[in-house]
Amino acid sequence: MKILIINGSPKGKRSNTYKLTNAFINGISEKTEVEYEEVIVKDKNISTCIGCFGCWNKTPGVCVIKDDMKEVLDKILWADIVIWSFGLYYFNVPGRMKMLIDRQLPLALPFMVSESESGGHPMRFDMSGKRHVIISTCGFYTAKGNYGSVNAMFDHFLGKNRYETIYCGQGELFRVDALHNRTDEYLSYVKQAGEEFITSGISSDTREHLDELLFPRETFETMADASWGVSKETGEQEDETYIFTKQMASMYNKSSYKGKDIVLEMDYTDKEKAYQIILKKDGYEVRKESFITPTTKVITPFTVWKDIAAGKITGSGAMMKKLYRVEGDFDVMLNWGKYFGSGSTKQKSDKDTSDKKTKGTSLILTLIPWITFWVAAAIDSYVGGFVSIGVCALMGLIFFRFRKTIYDVLSCTAVIVFSIMAILLPEMIRLILPGSYLAFGFMWSLSCLTKIPLTAWYSMNNYSGESALENPLFVRTNRILTLAWGILYVITSVWTFFLMGTPISPYLAIINNVMPILMGIFTKWFQNWYPAHYASK
Numbered sequence: 001m002k003i004l005i006i007n008g009s010p011k012g013k014r015s016n017t018y019k020l021t022n023a024f025i026n027g028i029s030e031k032t033e034v035e036y037e038e039v040i041v042k043d044k045n046i047s048t049c050i051g052c053f054g055c056w057n058k059t060p061g062v063c064v065i066k067d068d069m070k071e072v073l074d075k076i077l078w079a080d081i082v083i084w085s086f087g088l089y090y091f092n093v094p095g096r097m098k099m100l101i102d103r104q105l106p107l108a109l110p111f112m113v114s115e116s117e118s119g120g121h122p123m124r125f126d127m128s129g130k131r132h133v134i135i136s137t138c139g140f141y142t143a144k145g146n147y148g149s150v151n152a153m154f155d156h157f158l159g160k161n162r163y164e165t166i167y168c169g170q171g172e173l174f175r176v177d178a179l180h181n182r183t184d185e186y187l188s189y190v191k192q193a194g195e196e197f198i199t200s201g202i203s204s205d206t207r208e209h210l211d212e213l214l215f216p217r218e219t220f221e222t223m224a225d226a227s228w229g230v231s232k233e234t235g236e237q238e239d240e241t242y243i244f245t246k247q248m249a250s251m252y253n254k255s256s257y258k259g260k261d262i263v264l265e266m267d268y269t270d271k272e273k274a275y276q277i278i279l280k281k282d283g284y285e286v287r288k289e290s291f292i293t294p295t296t297k298v299i300t301p302f303t304v305w306k307d308i309a310a311g312k313i314t315g316s317g318a319m320m321k322k323l324y325r326v327e328g329d330f331d332v333m334l335n336w337g338k339y340f341g342s343g344s345t346k347q348k349s350d351k352d353t354s355d356k357k358t359k360g361t362s363l364i365l366t367l368i369p370w371i372t373f374w375v376a377a378a379i380d381s382y383v384g385g386f387v388s389i390g391v392c393a394l395m396g397l398i399f400f401r402f403r404k405t406i407y408d409v410l411s412c413t414a415v416i417v418f419s420i421m422a423i424l425l426p427e428m429i430r431l432i433l434p435g436s437y438l439a440f441g442f443m444w445s446l447s448c449l450t451k452i453p454l455t456a457w458y459s460m461n462n463y464s465g466e467s468a469l470e471n472p473l474f475v476r477t478n479r480i481l482t483l484a485w486g487i488l489y490v491i492t493s494v495w496t497f498f499l500m501g502t503p504i505s506p507y508l509a510i511i512n513n514v515m516p517i518l519m520g521i522f523t524k525w526f527q528n529w530y531p532a533h534y535a536s537k
């Protein structure tokens with residue numbers, strides 16, 4: 001497939017739109033072999049049409065001006081697909097691109113055709129098989145309503161409905177590193193559009209994503225205003241730390257409000273600047289002075305923030321490297337993504353509907369077979385064994401609605417094995433029961449040797465899902481907790497072994513259930529305390 005990109009942005013390869021165009025071509029090349037040529041209009045010597053009609057009468061098909069336009073016309077004739085890529089300028093194409101468009105006259109014949117209501121000219125060459133795509137970004141919050149004159153022009157010279165379009169508002173955001181989560185997501189849909197364009201046509205699902213705003217209007221407009229670095233009120237130049245703080249604040253997601261204002265203080269140690277962002281029910285406020293008691297204080301060099309924003313390092317990665325310090329309530333740090341959402345609107349596409357993305361894991365379900373066995377087999381090893389096997393069989397059905405982990409499978413398998421032993425060898429229950437505690441303890445402890453410890457697979461549901469597993473502090477916290485639980489159950493197996501058959505035996509069930517409850521309370525506390533303690537250093 002031969003593709004020609006006509007990049008009409010005066011910024012050339014630094015164009016915002018060019019990012020979309022590249023994503024689109026990447027999509028096409030996923031599906032077919034691509035050969036492509038590029039015309040960067042700003043780098044070409046293309047003069048304005050002088051209106052002599054020489055290309056129609058004196059030298060048919062050849063322009064009298066000798067510049068780079070000859071090469072462009074040859075490339076247009078060569079291409080199977082022409083992509084017109086540009087940022088919207090005064091509701092139309094940038095001036096130099098318009099000059100290029102005018103200079104296409106040699107491709108047309110002078111004679112009048114009556115097909116079009118407003119008149120027109122037939123083409124000198126067979127252009128009927130060529131496909132055209134217009135890709136453009138614009139600066140306003142939406143593309144809707146801004147492309148009337150672009151469409152009108154292309155309708156006339158390419159033909160109505162004879163070209164595909166991708167128009168995107170908030171185009172300047174494609175150059176803001178800190179927003180790459182959302183812009184990359186958008187680019188992934190543009191790539192998808194490229195794949196579909198070359199196969200079956202852009203689907204309505206993808207079109208819907210392409211038509212979505214990058215950010216809600218209000219967020220975008222405050223972010224855009226902040227980005228100019230000039231005070232809206234006084235017109236004065238603003239400090240980069242202030243611009244950054246205001247931009248971050250503009251990402252505040254009001255729906256994360258938990259009934260109490262949060263005062264987030266940002267101390268940029270290398271710049272000796274500090275600001276407070278007050279997260280309120282109905283919005284936020286950024287303060288340069290008149291500080292109030294902060295809920296959370298983040299103390300770090302500004303350069304670290306810039307690296308985090310640019311995706312060069314993750315926030316949690318920076319913390320593990322002790323690049324910043326947090327004082328006060330750690331909740332806002334743990335739930336940063338909820339407070340300052342990327343604006344991601346990602347919905348479940350066909351590719352995302354796998355168990356992994358849609359179903360959560362459940363620790364309770366992992367524990368149910370074990371608890372059933374420990375209680376039921378302790379009362380009656382024979383009946384308890386059957387009950388436990390029945391519960392394990394039921395788990396198969398329940399897991400239909402949840403995401404299974406390896407530990408769920410291991411748990412059911414182990415409980416079935418212990419249950420069979422309890423049924424066949426009831427006289428051995430004094431060994432089987434402690435053995436089951438030991439197996440449970442080992443499962444937890446040994447999982448600490450793997451990359452992701454057991455509890456992390458479950459507590460990730462309370463954070464950002466699977467992406468929490470990439471957070472080293474989250475994994476570290478869970479490794480400690482998993483080991484603590486593992487050790488508790490190994491010890492439980494020992495005291496169960498020694499206490500069974502003693503006068504304390506009737507109280508064993510109580511002891512063995514109270515301990516995990518206390519451990520559960522500890523877990524809840526530790527999950528918040530440890531990251532905060534770590535960060536405060």
Ligand SMILES: Cc1cc2nc3c(=O)[nH]c(=O)nc-3n(C[C@H](O)[C@H](O)[C@H](O)COP(=O)(O)O)c2cc1C
Nearest residue numbers: 009015016017087088089090091137138139140171
């Ligand atoms: C001179 C000029 C005129 C512009 N006119 C419009 C406009 O009419 N509507 C709009 O939404 N954005 C307008 N913009 C913003 C650009 O369309 C926007 O920045 C776009 O992302 C630039 O794309 P590019 O980097 O690919 O050139 C204009 C920008 C400039 C510099």
